[in-house]
Amino acid sequence: MKRALTLALACLACALAAAGPAMGSVGPKVVRMAFRTAEAGFDPQRIFDRYSVGVCENLFEPLLTYDYLARPVRLVPLTAEAVPEPEEGGTRYTFRIRPGILFADDPAFKGQKRELVARDIEYSIKRFRDPRNASPYEWLFEHKVLGLDEFAAAAKKAGRPDYDAKVAGLEVRDRYTISIKLTEPDFNFLYILAMPNVVPVAREVIEAYGEDTMAHPVGTGPFVLKEWVRRSKIVLERNPNHRGYELDPRWADPADEFDRAAVEALRGKRLPLVDRVEIYPIEEEQPRFLAFVNREHDLLDETPSDFIEQVLPNGRLAPALARQGVSVFREEAPEITYDVFNVEDAVVGGYGPEKVALRRALVLAHDRGQEIFIVRKGQAMAAQSPLPPGIVGYDPAFRTTQQDHDPARAKALLDLYGYVDRNGDGWREQPDGRPLAIEYKYNAGSQSNRQLAELWVKSAAAIGVRMEAAAVQFIDLLNDKRVGKFQMAGSAWTADYPDAQNFLQLLYGPNTGQSNEARFRLDAFDRLYRQSVAVPDGPARNALYHEMNRLILAYAPWRLGVHRVFNHLQYPWVKGYKKHPILYTNFKYLDVDVAARKAAAR
Amino acid sequence: MTAYVIRRMWQMIPTLAGVILLIFFLFNWVGGDPAQVLAGKISNPEQIANIRKQLGVDQPYWYQLWVFVQQVFTFDFGRSWSTNEEVSRILLTRVGPTLTIMVPVLLIETVLAVVFAIMVAYVRGSLTDRTIMVICTTAMSISFLVYIIFGQWLFGFILGWFPVQGWSESYWRNLTTYAPLPIMLAIFVGLAPQLRLYRSFFLEEINQDYVRTARAKGLPEKKVMMKHVLRNALIPILTNVGIYLPSVFVGSFLLEVFFSIPGLGREIVTAVNRSDFPVIKAVTVYLAMLTMIVNLLVDVMYKLVDPRVSFK
Numbered sequence: 001m002k003r004a005l006t007l008a009l010a011c012l013a014c015a016l017a018a019a020g021p022a023m024g025s026v027g028p029k030v031v032r033m034a035f036r037t038a039e040a041g042f043d044p045q046r047i048f049d050r051y052s053v054g055v056c057e058n059l060f061e062p063l064l065t066y067d068y069l070a071r072p073v074r075l076v077p078l079t080a081e082a083v084p085e086p087e088e089g090g091t092r093y094t095f096r097i098r099p100g101i102l103f104a105d106d107p108a109f110k111g112q113k114r115e116l117v118a119r120d121i122e123y124s125i126k127r128f129r130d131p132r133n134a135s136p137y138e139w140l141f142e143h144k145v146l147g148l149d150e151f152a153a154a155a156k157k158a159g160r161p162d163y164d165a166k167v168a169g170l171e172v173r174d175r176y177t178i179s180i181k182l183t184e185p186d187f188n189f190l191y192i193l194a195m196p197n198v199v200p201v202a203r204e205v206i207e208a209y210g211e212d213t214m215a216h217p218v219g220t221g222p223f224v225l226k227e228w229v230r231r232s233k234i235v236l237e238r239n240p241n242h243r244g245y246e247l248d249p250r251w252a253d254p255a256d257e258f259d260r261a262a263v264e265a266l267r268g269k270r271l272p273l274v275d276r277v278e279i280y281p282i283e284e285e286q287p288r289f290l291a292f293v294n295r296e297h298d299l300l301d302e303t304p305s306d307f308i309e310q311v312l313p314n315g316r317l318a319p320a321l322a323r324q325g326v327s328v329f330r331e332e333a334p335e336i337t338y339d340v341f342n343v344e345d346a347v348v349g350g351y352g353p354e355k356v357a358l359r360r361a362l363v364l365a366h367d368r369g370q371e372i373f374i375v376r377k378g379q380a381m382a383a384q385s386p387l388p389p390g391i392v393g394y395d396p397a398f399r400t401t402q403q404d405h406d407p408a409r410a411k412a413l414l415d416l417y418g419y420v421d422r423n424g425d426g427w428r429e430q431p432d433g434r435p436l437a438i439e440y441k442y443n444a445g446s447q448s449n450r451q452l453a454e455l456w457v458k459s460a461a462a463i464g465v466r467m468e469a470a471a472v473q474f475i476d477l478l479n480d481k482r483v484g485k486f487q488m489a490g491s492a493w494t495a496d497y498p499d500a501q502n503f504l505q506l507l508y509g510p511n512t513g514q515s516n517e518a519r520f521r522l523d524a525f526d527r528l529y530r531q532s533v534a535v536p537d538g539p540a541r542n543a544l545y546h547e548m549n550r551l552i553l554a555y556a557p558w559r560l561g562v563h564r565v566f567n568h569l570q571y572p573w574v575k576g577y578k579k580h581p582i583l584y585t586n587f588k589y590l591d592v593d594v595a596a597r598k599a600a601a602r
Numbered sequence: 603m604t605a606y607v608i609r610r611m612w613q614m615i616p617t618l619a620g621v622i623l624l625i626f627f628l629f630n631w632v633g634g635d636p637a638q639v640l641a642g643k644i645s646n647p648e649q650i651a652n653i654r655k656q657l658g659v660d661q662p663y664w665y666q667l668w669v670f671v672q673q674v675f676t677f678d679f680g681r682s683w684s685t686n687e688e689v690s691r692i693l694l695t696r697v698g699p700t701l702t703i704m705v706p707v708l709l710i711e712t713v714l715a716v717v718f719a720i721m722v723a724y725v726r727g728s729l730t731d732r733t734i735m736v737i738c739t740t741a742m743s744i745s746f747l748v749y750i751i752f753g754q755w756l757f758g759f760i761l762g763w764f765p766v767q768g769w770s771e772s773y774w775r776n777l778t779t780y781a782p783l784p785i786m787l788a789i790f791v792g793l794a795p796q797l798r799l800y801r802s803f804f805l806e807e808i809n810q811d812y813v814r815t816a817r818a819k820g821l822p823e824k825k826v827m828m829k830h831v832l833r834n835a836l837i838p839i840l841t842n843v844g845i846y847l848p849s850v851f852v853g854s855f856l857l858e859v860f861f862s863i864p865g866l867g868r869e870i871v872t873a874v875n876r877s878d879f880p881v882i883k884a885v886t887v888y889l890a891m892l893t894m895i896v897n898l899l900v901d902v903m904y905k906l907v908d909p910r911v912s913f914k
Contacts, residue, residue: 135642138645139644212686232769232862233769233864280768280862287766287860287862290758290766291767293759294765296767474634474875475639479635482638513646515644
């Protein structure tokens, strides 16, 4: 009896040990953080907000991804065996999927293990063009893959797509091989296949959940969605079917403290290491900040601007936080803020010298220093070109004086082209004598946008130009910018993929009415853009980007704003942290020292 | 009484029709095009037209209005345009957290306001009365937002009496851990105006002839105040609580946002920001119905409180 009892206890101990290798003796490894905006859902082909996409990064896996540590960013294979070389002059890309990759378990699979196959890639790409999905990222595959536009047209006509229909450009060669044929050369296409939206989903899951796919994400990623209280709580847990990763330290920068710490914490370990991730959408800045400093959260993504002085007085981490071992990761985000001139507008638009002079004078009048100091609280860098740091094609040496704050030059330019005060009312008129009044539209729901609008009015007044700021609801502003019902308006763009093309397409003529809000149509620019798409990365393409930059500065369809800087905070028990410029989350590379956290709590 | 209730319910139909028309025209005139948001970063007119088709906003106005009327009578408002979640599910899952906060607020605030009001009304003109009125006036002149920001910082962060924010799946944990601070702050804010209002109700009754007569007849003060004054002052108090009651189901947006409470108030504001018309429609119609039903109940309760009231 005694022996049996001993045996039973030993078995129980073994079972417990086997059940919780990652938990150790101090409990599960949990990472807790807040999102500053609520998520929409987790159907990767139907979402576009960065928070929903950020969660999907952990649930699904694209063919390719980015190396965690490499800067500038570097594409690496994820579910594909290798990063393919462009074929047929950059019009064909062939992928072989690693065999044995499993989807997370789901009732839709009827108790069977479900392996990722090439048909899943084909199905997922087709989903972007399914009119029922109204995919916000449909543009990624518009006029891109051979035969896919016809598939979309037929789907639209029939009201539903025939997913079994063959698309010439999506060639499934065998169980694990898919070859994608493009309509024209695109050397950035691989970046699209690394986007967290462009991920395989299983057809049987999508069909099983019908309208509820936002709530039933089933992917091959390292985590599964364990709990979701919409707009309140998102809980991820490790996917037991996941094969595991290993950190590749080859691209780590030994001079970078975050790289060194990540390599030290993660080298040789099977990732992911955390058992559970808890995400709380908190829109207000104070509770988000207090939840971190109260140690209810382990990470603070993007320190709220209202608290930047408390966190980084004089640019250094506050002593109270430093004493607790908190570290700050300063991210120069791959994004740009800018003001758009409507180039089709009768007053600020046009390509004639006097029209260009007016826009350039307004750009010179704008006090960007005040924007950075007051509105951005010092957490921004003045943009020198439309391309942010970290983007392929960005030239750190490139400097321009055409975006400087220089009211004297602005006034001289206006005087030269006949924008003078003819009636003595203190405001300049147009060269033909008509009144000169410019309206600046901004999002009524944002305090910083209101401040920016006030700064514009003040800056324009300083050179004698009458400007009025018009507060508009966000939705109306989007529409006005799409249809060209504005003179000037604020805007911003964050990189979808790390190449200059993603930013320069914002001024490509044929994109007018879509992403080209300025409605800028310059043949020289469009010609250069088309050439750049057909050229692989290298000095030749960079030269084209440089020339396009020059044209933007010369014709001034934009007033370049800033590249914002975000400060991300972590407690010392979070190991392996490094913010990636393109991917939003990094949970699979994190580790948590549970004992250290418990000790700190005491 | 049955005839009165039936008549009142019959009168609700034109009111509801007015609400439906008002929401419909307001949304279509000033609500903005939801397709603009749902279209994402880059979209062409064709894609926007496709989204409008999916949402049904490309249909003629009369048809959209007919669909709305059908939804009201079938209680099926479809799915949220922004998250694709069923609207009925949104309402059912969000109303619980809202009530967890707002029901205790209503009960505690009403009881405290009535008790304090009757006390200060009884000692009208005294130092206690004046001091409490000054405190009430000061408390009323401070914004709710200030209470929340300061209260969260002081009680949640500095003193550590409560979590700064949060919500769980357990009702008791919410009620005992996460709800007390927002409830306390809501009571701080709501108590002062209620107290002043109820005090005026009591003062009006105290000055009535029947109170003087009761005192002249030698009734003890306790009986005069609790039986006669309180009972007669209850009618305007009931009216006031009745007006306040529907808002209990909508919650306080500020509390829910600052304390991460997944309630209806937060949902409604998000829906308005995202032009999520199905959610806006459902909440507004339900709220209108609730207001009408609560008003009817309050009117019926008048009869219970005051036998002189008759239903005509």
